[in-house]
Amino acid sequence: MNPTGLLEVTAVRRPTPRTVRVTFTGAEGWEAWPDQQLKLLFPPPGRPVRLPAGDDDVMRWYQAFLAIPEDERPVMRSYTVRGRDRGTIDVDFVLHAGGTDGPATAWARTAAPGDVLGRYGPDAAYRRPVPKADAVLLAGDETALPAIATLLSEVDNAVVFVEVPDAAEEQPLPVHWLHRDGAAHGSRLLEAVRGASLGPGSAAWLAGEAGMVRALRRHLVAERGLDKGAIEFTGYWRRALTQDDAPTPEDLADAREKLGG
Numbered sequence: 001m002n003p004t005g006l007l008e009v010t011a012v013r014r015p016t017p018r019t020v021r022v023t024f025t026g027a028e029g030w031e032a033w034p035d036q037q038l039k040l041l042f043p044p045p046g047r048p049v050r051l052p053a054g055d056d057d058v059m060r061w062y063q064a065f066l067a068i069p070e071d072e073r074p075v076m077r078s079y080t081v082r083g084r085d086r087g088t089i090d091v092d093f094v095l096h097a098g099g100t101d102g103p104a105t106a107w108a109r110t111a112a113p114g115d116v117l118g119r120y121g122p123d124a125a126y127r128r129p130v131p132k133a134d135a136v137l138l139a140g141d142e143t144a145l146p147a148i149a150t151l152l153s154e155v156d157n158a159v160v161f162v163e164v165p166d167a168a169e170e171q172p173l174p175v176h177w178l179h180r181d182g183a184a185h186g187s188r189l190l191e192a193v194r195g196a197s198l199g200p201g202s203a204a205w206l207a208g209e210a211g212m213v214r215a216l217r218r219h220l221v222a223e224r225g226l227d228k229g230a231i232e233f234t235g236y237w238r239r240a241l242t243q244d245d246a247p248t249p250e251d252l253a254d255a256r257e258k259l260g261g
């Protein structure tokens with residue numbers, strides 16, 4: 001599979017008021033796995049997407065990407081394959097609450113058949129292990145829902161909590177829904193995980209807003225005795241920071257933890 005290429009929109013739906021489900025062609029022959037991540041490349045408004053020259057080596061590809069003049073360089077954002085069908089994939093774009101649209105969300109609001117994005121990945125080198133244990137906690141916010149939906153078919157002993165803005169954001173999936181209803185982001189999720197029955201031999205998969213993920217992980221390790229190595233975690237987005245902003249000291253500490261340092 002070519003690690004980079006183009007994706008063309010063939011359909012746009014709204015499964016919930018804040019979810020834009022976009023179907024793309026261009027995924028013929030892709031290998032499938034759950035929690036499949038890819039980088040989408042959004043062209044500057046009104047311009048075609050410009051891709052760096054093809055290269056299988058990710059570092060050389062990224063250098064070629066950075067060499068594209070700034071006014072033509074696409075914006076790169078991470079997303080998850082939510083579904084697939086005969087050479088097409090679905091991606092669910094969450095429309096942020098609170099007027100904080102970045103380029104990806106702004107694109108999704110007006111996406112239409114015929115629109116074209118670039119992509120890097122999915123790359124099996126970034127495939128994350130599916131947690132295995134007597135009990136497996138899957139927990140996240142609305143941005144983690146696409147990954148959780150695909151993990152559900154792989155984990156048969158999962159305890160699943162998903163925090164969404166309100167009841168209208170629920171999707172037909174066997175998870176415990178938590179409605180923010182104006183409460184602080186992640187507070188309902190932390191409360192639910194605190195109340196869940198999880199022995200120290202449990203494993204966990206966590207994703208969503210970075211501070212929320214950090215608080216969940218801290219609770220699981222310090223108060224529930226989970227092994228650090230049994231927790232797969234990723235901060236998907238950061239409050240008041242874009243995906244292009246430099247890592248904070250907390251992000252760097254998380255990265256060190258992931259590397260086992």
Ligand SMILES: Cc1cc2nc3c(=O)[nH]c(=O)nc-3n(C[C@H](O)[C@H](O)[C@H](O)COP(=O)(O)OP(=O)(O)OC[C@H]3O[C@@H](n4cnc5c(N)ncnc54)[C@H](O)[C@@H]3O)c2cc1C
Nearest residue numbers: 078079080094096102103104105236238239240241242243
């Ligand atoms: C591996 C991975 C997989 C992901 N999969 C998905 C997915 O399938 N679907 C999905 O919707 N997102 C997913 N995300 C999250 C997505 O990449 C981020 O939300 C991203 O910041 C959106 O880009 P943007 O251009 O809209 O906003 P940016 O330009 O990055 O940020 C602009 C502003 O929006 C705020 N912001 C960003 N995201 C949110 C949010 N969700 N809610 C409220 N405010 C926000 C930022 O704090 C900032 O102030 C994933 C992230 C990762 C790392």
